[in-house]
Amino acid sequence: MAGQSEPDSRLHDLFGAFLGALAAGILISTPWQVDTTGPDPFYKGPLIYPLLVLSLMVLASLPSAWRLARPPEGAMWQLDGGGFPLKPSVVFIALIGFLFGLVIMGLSASSLLFMAGSLYYLGHRRLSVLVLVPIIVTGLVFMVFKFFLDVYFPTPFVVEWLGG
Amino acid sequence: MLENVLLGIQSGLGLGNLAALAFGAFVGIVVGIVPGIGPMVGMVVLLPFTFVLTPEKALSLLLGIFCGGYYGGAIPAVLMRTPGVPSSLITSFDGFPLTQKGEAQRGLSAALMGSFAGGMISVFILIFLAPLLAHVAASFGPPEYFSAALFGVVLVVMAYRERLSQGLLLLGLGLWFSTVGIDGPTLCPRFCFGIWSLQNGLHIVPVCLGLFGIGQTLILVEKQILQSETMSLTRRTLDFTKLVETFRYWKTMIKSGVIGTFVGLLPGTGSILASFMSYEAAKRTSKHPEEFGKGTPEGCLASEGGNNAVPAGAMIPLLTLGIPGDALSAVLLGVFTINGIYPGPLLLLKEPVLINTLYFSMLLINIAAFLMLAFWLRPFAMIVRVNSSILAIVIMVISVVGIYAVNTRIFDAVVAVVMGVLGYILLRLKWPIVNLVMGVILGEILEQRLRESLSLGDGSPIIFVTRPISVGLLMAAALIIIIPLLMDRRRRNRSA
Numbered sequence: 001m002a003g004q005s006e007p008d009s010r011l012h013d014l015f016g017a018f019l020g021a022l023a024a025g026i027l028i029s030t031p032w033q034v035d036t037t038g039p040d041p042f043y044k045g046p047l048i049y050p051l052l053v054l055s056l057m058v059l060a061s062l063p064s065a066w067r068l069a070r071p072p073e074g075a076m077w078q079l080d081g082g083g084f085p086l087k088p089s090v091v092f093i094a095l096i097g098f099l100f101g102l103v104i105m106g107l108s109a110s111s112l113l114f115m116a117g118s119l120y121y122l123g124h125r126r127l128s129v130l131v132l133v134p135i136i137v138t139g140l141v142f143m144v145f146k147f148f149l150d151v152y153f154p155t156p157f158v159v160e161w162l163g164g
Numbered sequence: 165m166l167e168n169v170l171l172g173i174q175s176g177l178g179l180g181n182l183a184a185l186a187f188g189a190f191v192g193i194v195v196g197i198v199p200g201i202g203p204m205v206g207m208v209v210l211l212p213f214t215f216v217l218t219p220e221k222a223l224s225l226l227l228g229i230f231c232g233g234y235y236g237g238a239i240p241a242v243l244m245r246t247p248g249v250p251s252s253l254i255t256s257f258d259g260f261p262l263t264q265k266g267e268a269q270r271g272l273s274a275a276l277m278g279s280f281a282g283g284m285i286s287v288f289i290l291i292f293l294a295p296l297l298a299h300v301a302a303s304f305g306p307p308e309y310f311s312a313a314l315f316g317v318v319l320v321v322m323a324y325r326e327r328l329s330q331g332l333l334l335l336g337l338g339l340w341f342s343t344v345g346i347d348g349p350t351l352c353p354r355f356c357f358g359i360w361s362l363q364n365g366l367h368i369v370p371v372c373l374g375l376f377g378i379g380q381t382l383i384l385v386e387k388q389i390l391q392s393e394t395m396s397l398t399r400r401t402l403d404f405t406k407l408v409e410t411f412r413y414w415k416t417m418i419k420s421g422v423i424g425t426f427v428g429l430l431p432g433t434g435s436i437l438a439s440f441m442s443y444e445a446a447k448r449t450s451k452h453p454e455e456f457g458k459g460t461p462e463g464c465l466a467s468e469g470g471n472n473a474v475p476a477g478a479m480i481p482l483l484t485l486g487i488p489g490d491a492l493s494a495v496l497l498g499v500f501t502i503n504g505i506y507p508g509p510l511l512l513l514k515e516p517v518l519i520n521t522l523y524f525s526m527l528l529i530n531i532a533a534f535l536m537l538a539f540w541l542r543p544f545a546m547i548v549r550v551n552s553s554i555l556a557i558v559i560m561v562i563s564v565v566g567i568y569a570v571n572t573r574i575f576d577a578v579v580a581v582v583m584g585v586l587g588y589i590l591l592r593l594k595w596p597i598v599n600l601v602m603g604v605i606l607g608e609i610l611e612q613r614l615r616e617s618l619s620l621g622d623g624s625p626i627i628f629v630t631r632p633i634s635v636g637l638l639m640a641a642a643l644i645i646i647i648p649l650l651m652d653r654r655r656r657n658r659s660a
Contacts, residue, residue, distance in 0.1 A: 012330065012593060019333050023340070026355070035352035043618040046347040046354055049611040050340065057336035063329045079592065088382040088588060095378070095560055095584075099577055102568070111561050122385065122553040129554065137558050141565055149216055151569040 009079045013068040020061020027054040087122065094118050106156035107145070111138045172520020175220055176528060184221040185525050188228020189533040195229065196236025196248045197547050198555065203233025203249065205380050207495050208373040209559060212566035219503040220518060224525040226499060227475065228533075230492050231283060231526070234435065234472045235533040238275035239545050242464065243268060246548075251435035251471035254443045258467075261459030269399065273406035274413075274461030276537055278420060278468035282442075283530035285421025285469075286428070286476035290483075291523050294512065297484040301509035306616035307628050309485075309508075311637035313610050316431040316487040317602065318641040324596035325648055331599045334590070338603015339610065341366045349615065361575040368498040370567050371604050374580035375597060376491075377563040379587020384556035402538040413462050416446045420469025427470070428477020431489040431602075435471040442470025476526060483507050483519065486609065491598045494605040 026033070034047050042048055067075070094114055101110030115134035124130055145151045175181060188210075195206035206229040214222035237249030242259030255275055262271035304312070317335065324331045344355045345365025356362040420442035427438035446466030447456045456463050478489040479496075486507040488494035500507050505515060512519055537544060567580045590597045621627030628634050 012595075015589065015593060016330060016333055019337060023336065026340070033357070034347075034354045038350045038352060040350060041623060043623040044349075044615055046350050046352045048618075049614060050343045050354065053336050053339040053343065053607075057333055057340065060329050060332035060336060064333075082386070082592075085382075085386055085588075085592070088386050091385050091557075091560075092382060092581075092585065092588075095564070095581060098561070098564060099574065099581060102564075102577075103574060107565065111565070115557055115561060118557045119554065122557070124551075124554070129551075133554060133558070137561060141561060145565055145569050149213070149569060152572050 010068065010071060010075050010077050011079050013064040013071075016061050016064025017068045020058055020065055023054045023057035023061065027051070027058060030054065090121055091118050094121070103154065104157045106159065107153050108138055108142055109156075111141060168516035169520050171517045172522075173524050175517060175521040176224075176524035180218075180221055181224050181521070181525060182528070184217065185224040185228045185529050186532050186536075188225040189232040189235075189529050189536060190228075192229035192232020192234075193236035193533060193536060193544055194547055196233035197239050197544060198550070198552070199240055199246050199248050199548070201380065201384070201555065201559075202237075203229050204376045204492055204495075205559065206233060207492060208369075208377045209563050209566060211369050211373065211495065211498070212570045214499055215502070215570055219499070219505060220521045220525070222499050222503070223496065223522055224529070226496055227522075227526060228529045230475045230496070231472065231529045232533045234283075234468070234475070235276070235279045235537055236544070237471075238279060238464070238468050239272065239537070239541075240548055242271040242275055243545060244548070249435070249471075251439040251474075252467070253436070254439040254467035254471075255464050257443070257457050258460050258463030261457075262461070262464070265459055267459070269403040269406045270409070270461050271459075271464050272541065273402055274410050274464040275468045276402060276534060277407060277410040278417065278465035279472040280530055280534045281417035281465075282421040282424050282469035282472035283476070283533075284527065285418060286425040286473035287523060287526045287530070289422065289425045290476040290479055290526070294480055294483050294519075297480060298509040298512045301484050304485075304509065304633065305631070306613045306620060307631050307634040308637070310610065310613035310617050311628060311634040311641075312485050313487055313606050313613065315637045315641045315644075316481070316485075316489070317606060317610075318644050319431040320490075320599060320602050322644050322648055324599065325652075327594075327596055330593075330595045334595060334597070334599040335603045338600040338605075339607040341371065341600075341604050342607025343611070348612075361573070366579060366604070367570075367576065368495075368604055369502075369570055370576045370580040371583050372491075372495055372498070372601060373563050373567050374583025375587035375590070375601065378560060378580060378584025379591050379597075381556040381559045381563075382584060382588040383591050384552045387552075400540075400542045402541050404538075407538075410461060410465060413465050415449075416462055416466050417469055419445055419449075420466045421473045424470035424473025425477040425480075428474035428489060429480045431481060431487065435474040438470040438474050438477075439467045440470075442466045472530075479522075479526075483511060483522075484509055486511075488602070488605055491601045494601050497605055 030050055034050060036045055036047050038045060094117055098110055098114035101113065112134045115137060116130055119130055119133065191206050191210065192203055195201045195203055207226050210225060210229065214225060217225065233249055237247055237252035238255050239248060241247040241252035241256040243263055245256045245260035247253040247256055259271040259275060262268060321331045321335060344362055346363050347354050353363055423442045423445060424438040427441060443463060443466045446462055447453050450462055478493040481487045481489050482493045482497060488497045497507060563580065564577050568574060568577045570576060587597065617627055628638060
């Protein structure tokens with residue numbers, strides 16, 4: 001594992017520098033983000049540890065920031081040749097929709113729609129996959145969470161709205 | 165003592181516990197067989213379900229997935245040269261050549277027997293070694309605990325030293341995540357950014373589930389990892405005559421189990437190293453070293469013996485010091501703490517029945533996983549034919565609903581989804597995601613022990629170097645940083 005050279009793609013440096021900048025921003029704003037009005041001395045208080053941790057992050061990001069500013073010869077932006085992650089992005093957006101759907105439409109309708117839509121987008125065209133998989137999984141999830149685990153799911157907005 | 169052992173056995177043989185460990189082993193085998201998923205995803209997806217279980221059953225369920233995953237990982241490695249879990253890659257060196265020769269059953273028998281032997285031997289070492297380590301750790305105060313946790317962190321970071329700055333960044337990020345929310349000792353809110361829900365902190369379950377569950381499934385959506393066309397298996401069950409043949413390698417079985425346990429004991433080393441070291445040790449002492457890599461059952465047996473010994477090995481620092489050795493045992497630590505049980509030297513004294521149940525359950529898990537695969541080998545192997553994108557979508561739904569179910573808070577699901585994106589980016593960049601998880605898990609321990617130690621020393625950090633065990637641990641951590649860096653430098657100079 002050890003002894004390999006640093007990765008070439010500049011995306012590594014960009015992401016590293018981004019995390020470092022984020023940590024620096026939080027570090028600067030820490031006195032306003034942490035309530036230090038208590039009676040404890042600094043070493044017992046809630047501020048010392050976050051300061052150490054955020055400083056570690058800033059320090060660890062310096063090599064990335066340096067390479068981002070002064071890229072080594074031959075450095076490129078290409079990561080692994082996989083291209084832009086279109087499929088994961090679309091599925092991720094659908095997943096966010098699924099979360100909203102849980103509140104708006106309820107568990108069953110939301111998971112049925114998310115699964116059928118995502119599977120269709122991912123290239124599945126067989127009716128057995130597009131219809132049966134969502135129905136079976138939704139049925140199982142519904143049974144397990146609502147009946148077996150007795151989990152409370154809020155009344156969907158749509159039902160509340162229709163019910164007045 | 166004997167009473168506690170008997171109570172542990174009784175609890176372990178309880179119907180609920182048997183069902184939990186058998187279900188865990190089943191799920192573990194399934195997620196282990198499907199390349200790209202692995203036991204971590206299985207554990208985090210089922211984590212929310214453990215909240216309705218007693219600690220013994222919850223741990224049996226998750227340990228079943230942990231151990232079962234390594235059993236399952238060998239199947240596609242032998243049949244298709246596609247390791248189900250990364251450490252099974254070494255198994256494929258000899259397993260797949262055996263399959264090509266039409267001797268898949270010999271490869272699978274050796275792999276399964278190696279897994280079983282490694283698993284059982286490591287549990288016996290755990291039973292023997294844990295009380296000894298706990299006895300030493302009983303004299304630990306806050307500075308020693310802090311130094312031990314720091315030692316574990318250093319081991320994990322240095323295990324991925326080719327990505328040192330990224331590893332440190334992720335560790336720092338994980339440590340910072342652990343500070344979000346109300347600070348326990350002072351009840352001061354920290355880094356809530358005006359979001360009320362953040363006062364509860366970033367809980368380990370949504371963080372892990374997002375990073376591993378959702379992050380990994382987004383990768384699965386993108387890549388068609390499986391190539392099941394090459395898979396072939398004629399019998400439904402394992403050929404038991406081939407299984408008996410593996411007993412001629414009994415020395416390799418024992419050796420691999422011992423190596424795997426001790427590698428698993430060290431934080432951050434991982435099961436790949438255990439597999440590789442066991443394989444190399446077997447090759448060195450074999451009567452036919454020239455057959456290694458060309459298709460010898462001994463190679464499969466050694467590799468699987470090594471990686472299957474890791475779960476019990478990783479339990480040793482977890483149970484005795486409360487320090488998880490890897491991301492999988494970090495999740496187990498989460499289960500302990502969620503149930504109000506804090507692993508450490510006193511755990512063995514305070515909860516002897518739970519510990520004995522755990523030991524016995526681990527033995528039973530190995531038996532259950534072995535029997536399941538021996539009798540349902542082909543049905544299990546057929547799982548690789550399931551399309552990975554279907555699995556990914558199903559796992560996403562279960563993950564999001566499961567995480568909501570823990571506290572019936574949509575906010576937790578939102579955290580999991582955000583962590584899912586972060587997990588996807590980190591997996592795609594191949595950054596050591598384990599450092600982030602270790603940071604989240606160990607952050608609270610490190611902070612608490614640091615503040616307690618500084619209080620003991622009236623604010624002076626000198627306290628860490630005035631206590632012998634603490635000094636020893638800090639020096640060991642320093643050596644772990646310096647020696648590999650010097651070795652890398654010397655290697656670079658030599659090659660230049």
